Amino acid sequence: MQINEEIKAKEVRLIGENQEQLGIVPFATALETAYDRGLDLVLIAPTATPPVCRIMDYGRYRYEQDKKEKESKKKQTTVEIKEIQLSCRIDTHDFNTKATNAIKFLTAGNKVRVVLKYKWREITHQEIGRDLLKRFEEACAEVGTVDKTPVLDGRIMTMFISPKKA
Numbered sequence: 001m002q003i004n005e006e007i008k009a010k011e012v013r014l015i016g017e018n019q020e021q022l023g024i025v026p027f028a029t030a031l032e033t034a035y036d037r038g039l040d041l042v043l044i045a046p047t048a049t050p051p052v053c054r055i056m057d058y059g060r061y062r063y064e065q066d067k068k069e070k071e072s073k074k075k076q077t078t079v080e081i082k083e084i085q086l087s088c089r090i091d092t093h094d095f096n097t098k099a100t101n102a103i104k105f106l107t108a109g110n111k112v113r114v115v116l117k118y119k120w121r122e123i124t125h126q127e128i129g130r131d132l133l134k135r136f137e138e139a140c141a142e143v144g145t146v147d148k149t150p151v152l153d154g155r156i157m158t159m160f161i162s163p164k165k166a
Helices: 027-036 058-075 092-107 122-123 126-139
Strands: 009-015 021-026 039-047 052-058 081-087 111-117 146-154 156-163
Touching: 009 027, 021 027, 027 039, 027 052, 027 092, 027 126, 039 058, 081 092, 081 126, 092 111, 092 122, 092 156, 111 126, 111 146, 122 126, 126 146, 126 156
Parallel strands: 009 052, 081 111
Antiparallel strands: 009 021, 039 052, 111 156, 146 156
16 A cells, blocks of 8 residues: 555645545645645555545555454464274274264364274274264264265275254
8 A cells, every 4th residue: 555655646635534535636735635634645545547545544544444444354264184094903992982082072162084094804894883983973962963974985984074053
């Protein structure tokens, strides 16, 4: 954004600090008016004919813009994807521990990727893996919903669970 002497126009359409139209004036007059009021002349619309300039406190304007930007960044939430790895021969206690970890991740607002890795000849019994992932889905049902159903890719079966909306 161009301010004060950076503006290269012979005449400009001038807008006052209270949004009032001051008309089309030569650039030198517009700059002098801004300096008399102790403010800056800021180029708003450079492509208009003639270019539109506004009299304002540029430092305060920048401060308010930065403040709005920080406020919008605060409201943004970043969703991470946490991964839980299972195997076909997992014991009940280990399964319960991994399910509780997944529930913690989901309540914190993160997505969970459940990965089931087949080893050796376990790949021939894919129904065992699907049943295990179904059990895992049921264990997390109160805090999360399945985003992507189990998909087999090579020797790895993956499923995504996302947190439920409040």
